[in-house]
Amino acid sequence: MISSKLLPRLSNSATAQIGSVTSRAALGTTNPQETATPNLPVMPPCDYTPPTYTGPSKEEVLRVRKQIVNPAVHRQTYFKDPPLFTAGKGQFLFDHEGKRYLDMFGGICTVGAGHSHDKINSAVQEQMSQLTHISNCFVHPKISEYSQEMVKRFPADSGLSVVYFCNSGSEANDLAMLMARAYTGYPNIVGLRRAYHGAGVGTLPLTSIPAYRHATQPITNITHVMSPDVYRGFWGGSHCRDGLAQTLKSCDCEAGVCEASKNYVQEYRDHLHNLCPAGKGLGAFIGEGLGGVSAGIQPPIGYYKEVFEITKSYGGLNIMDEVQSGFGRLGTHFWGFEYHGVTPDIVTAAKSIGNGHPLAMCITRPEIAEAFANSSFHINTFGGNAVGCATGLATLKAIDEDGLMENSHVVGTHIMEGLLQLQQKHEVLGDIRGKGLFIAIEFVESRSTLKPLPNYHLNAIVERVKDLGVIIGKGGVYANCCRIQPPMCITKEDGDFTLAVLDRALTEYSQGQLNVESFNPNPAK
Numbered sequence: 001m002i003s004s005k006l007l008p009r010l011s012n013s014a015t016a017q018i019g020s021v022t023s024r025a026a027l028g029t030t031n032p033q034e035t036a037t038p039n040l041p042v043m044p045p046c047d048y049t050p051p052t053y054t055g056p057s058k059e060e061v062l063r064v065r066k067q068i069v070n071p072a073v074h075r076q077t078y079f080k081d082p083p084l085f086t087a088g089k090g091q092f093l094f095d096h097e098g099k100r101y102l103d104m105f106g107g108i109c110t111v112g113a114g115h116s117h118d119k120i121n122s123a124v125q126e127q128m129s130q131l132t133h134i135s136n137c138f139v140h141p142k143i144s145e146y147s148q149e150m151v152k153r154f155p156a157d158s159g160l161s162v163v164y165f166c167n168s169g170s171e172a173n174d175l176a177m178l179m180a181r182a183y184t185g186y187p188n189i190v191g192l193r194r195a196y197h198g199a200g201v202g203t204l205p206l207t208s209i210p211a212y213r214h215a216t217q218p219i220t221n222i223t224h225v226m227s228p229d230v231y232r233g234f235w236g237g238s239h240c241r242d243g244l245a246q247t248l249k250s251c252d253c254e255a256g257v258c259e260a261s262k263n264y265v266q267e268y269r270d271h272l273h274n275l276c277p278a279g280k281g282l283g284a285f286i287g288e289g290l291g292g293v294s295a296g297i298q299p300p301i302g303y304y305k306e307v308f309e310i311t312k313s314y315g316g317l318n319i320m321d322e323v324q325s326g327f328g329r330l331g332t333h334f335w336g337f338e339y340h341g342v343t344p345d346i347v348t349a350a351k352s353i354g355n356g357h358p359l360a361m362c363i364t365r366p367e368i369a370e371a372f373a374n375s376s377f378h379i380n381t382f383g384g385n386a387v388g389c390a391t392g393l394a395t396l397k398a399i400d401e402d403g404l405m406e407n408s409h410v411v412g413t414h415i416m417e418g419l420l421q422l423q424q425k426h427e428v429l430g431d432i433r434g435k436g437l438f439i440a441i442e443f444v445e446s447r448s449t450l451k452p453l454p455n456y457h458l459n460a461i462v463e464r465v466k467d468l469g470v471i472i473g474k475g476g477v478y479a480n481c482c483r484i485q486p487p488m489c490i491t492k493e494d495g496d497f498t499l500a501v502l503d504r505a506l507t508e509y510s511q512g513q514l515n516v517e518s519f520n521p522n523p524a525k
Contacts, residue, residue, distance in 0.1 A: 041500035043102060043469050044493040050087035050094040058084040058096055078474075079463055080519065088115030091490045093471065101466070102490075104498055105473035109292065109324045109438075109485035112352030113398040120355050123394035124387060131386045136165070137379060142389035149396055150361065153334055158343045162369040164362045165384035165392075169323035169350035170198030172360040173286070176346045177202060180284035180317045182375035183368045187221040188275060188316075190268075190285045194227040194477045196293035197286065197321055206286065209293055209477050221283075225271045228264040228299040231431045231442065232450060235260035240300040242339075244416050245432045248423075248447065261300035268307050272314050282316030284346075289325025289336015295481035296433045296440030304340040317345040317368070323360070324438070327352040328399055329488060331409030331436025339435070352488075355398070357391040358382075404488035412436040414492050415484065418499040426506045428453060439484040442476060452480035456519040457509075464505040464514055470498050 056064075061084055066074050083095040091114060093101045106112065113120060127142065134140050147163045154160040166172055177189055189206065191197065197206045204212065205219040230236020230247055237251020240260045253259050268285075276282050287304060291297030308318045325336035326349045333339045337347065345368060350360035372378070382388070399405065416432065416439060423429040430444030443453035443461075458480055465472055473483035484498070508514050517523060 041468065041497050041504060043100065043497055044491065046089070046092050046100060048089040048092070050089070050098060052098075053086045053096040055086070055096075078471075079466055080459070081463070083466070090114040090116075091487045091494055100469070102470045102486075102494055102497060104484050104486040104490075104494075105471050106352075106485055106487045107356060108351070108473060109329070109483075110351040111356050111487050112327055112329065113355045113395055113402065113404060114487045114489040115356075117355060117394075117398055119398055119401075120391060120394040123390050124357075127387050127390035133382075133385050133387065135379070135381050136384040140386050142386045142393070143384040146384075146389040146393045149393055150363070153396070154347075154363065155338070155343070159365040160344075160347060160363045162364055162366050164369075164380075165388065166360045166362065166380050167358045167382050167388075168198070168360050169321070169348065170200040170203050171380070171383075172323070172348035172350055172362045173197045173206065173319075173321060174200055174202040175362045176286070176319045176348050176364075177206070177284065178375075178378075179346060179362070179364060179368055179372040180319065183371040184283050184315055184317060186281045186283040186315065188281050188283050189222050190271065190275070190282065190316075191222065191224050192227050192287060193224045194229065194294040194297060195224075195286075195288055195291060195321075211479070212293075223271070223275060226264060226267040227294070227297060228261070228303050229297050230260055230300050231297075231433070233260075233264070235263045236300060241298050241433070242301045243298065243433075243435050244413065245420060245434065247431055247433075258301040261303045261306070264300065264303055265306040265310070269310055272310065276314050279313075280315055282311065282314040284317040284319050285311040286319040286321060288321045288323075289330065289339065290434065290438050291440075292321075292324035293475050295442065295476040295483055296438060298433050298435070299340070304337075304342045308342050308344075318342070319346045319348065320344040321348050323348060323350045324352075324485065327395075328405030329408055329436055329438050329485070331405060331412050334405060353395065354388065354391045355395045357388060359388045359392050399488070402489060407490075408436040408488045411490055411492055411495055412439065415439060415495040415498065418495065419502075422499065422503055422506070425503070426510065428506065428510070434484075437484070437486060437488055437490070440475070441482045441484070443480050443482070452476075452478035455479045456521060457516055458482070459519045460514045460516040461505050461509050463519070464508060465501055468501040468504060470501045472498075 085093050086096045087094040091103055093103045136143060150163055151161050164175060166175060181187055191206045191208060193208045196209050197203045204217050205222040208224045230240040236247060237249040238246045239251055239253040240258050311318050320337045322335055328334050330336060330339055337344050346364040348362050353359050419432045423432055428443050429441060430447055430450060431442040433440050443458055445451040445453055462472060462474060475481050475483045
């Protein structure tokens, strides 16, 4: 259960849970033999008991999912033996048999304040009992209350003071592009390779991860510039990131001067020179606070500052996609753009904004909003609805009252330090990156060639991590990365348990104890 006393309860027991023994139920494992196996990590205690599940059987749920639910959903199902989750509390999930798991992915970086947060639930229930829905073309108080509170979360001198609410990050980014084009009068939008901005008809061309792109999608006036990836890119090394985790590559950068950043910036400058030869025609550039689906790609020091200036010189607007990096997750700043020291013209946000409720927003300056309003009639039936606004307002309060941004910094740093130690032990860990509770791990076959670890190998590792009681995410342009983006209420003890589980699973993998070939989609005949 989350409370304002969360931070004082954090301990410094970095290895207290490692090497202990626990029960099968606590681990959430599906292997009965593990009840007698020594040295399994022990999950921190939880005082919540989930209600008894009385719904359809797991077999029935999976049958319907496979036969009736769109196959695009079924084929992305995590795990060979997926848990049937029926309850959640704080940082924990429970399956239909009452087994407990530590959720280190937060429903894809969405449950920020914690599962079934008491105060958020109360606010939703209270609003539902009064007014469930009235579209934003009618007047109701919650959208005004929520808008005022949201604007307070942005720097006073940013000019970001006009909010439009919608339902998903895809919608928010689509809206941002419409606004930019309406204001500048120019159609061209430039994004980063390896970035993800949504799955709609408007945003898919902007998404530059092969697995999500369709051969039939129209790509009009959208281009991509080289990703400023200091790990896999042409430039970058051990002094190029602003943060604790650096790449294992060497570089010639001096203190305070990142040569890699200069080179990636020049790529952007050259791109615009070819795209807009007359110095005009740029609608917008869009970046990410930290790479989301790309698994935490972290631009080098100073990259966005120079890129934003170049965008302005071509008459374009700067958009920052904060769908995954916003709401204090980075630990030191509420928004990723603050961490980079820039001020966007438009910011989009979703996921943690509603703690699991379908909610998103696009915020901009008054003159941009006015140009958009004058360009066409635009309405979103559910955007800014009463229940959504009540949820978002309660979520903002929970982030403040529970000290979740500071907790993200304290616990995230603790986890990052532990991962860097594991990297020294396990050669398969090619890169550790991120900030706060936005962490990614890139797995490789070889640190010298950076050859990605095959996806099915990673699936075997992630499955074992799940069996040991921890849920982590996957991502990366080569699908060879793990993502740690948990509810921001987790503790250091949860971090220690996660590190111990990862260590155990990686040790078993390196010793050939995991049945990796059973995950191979194309086994040798």
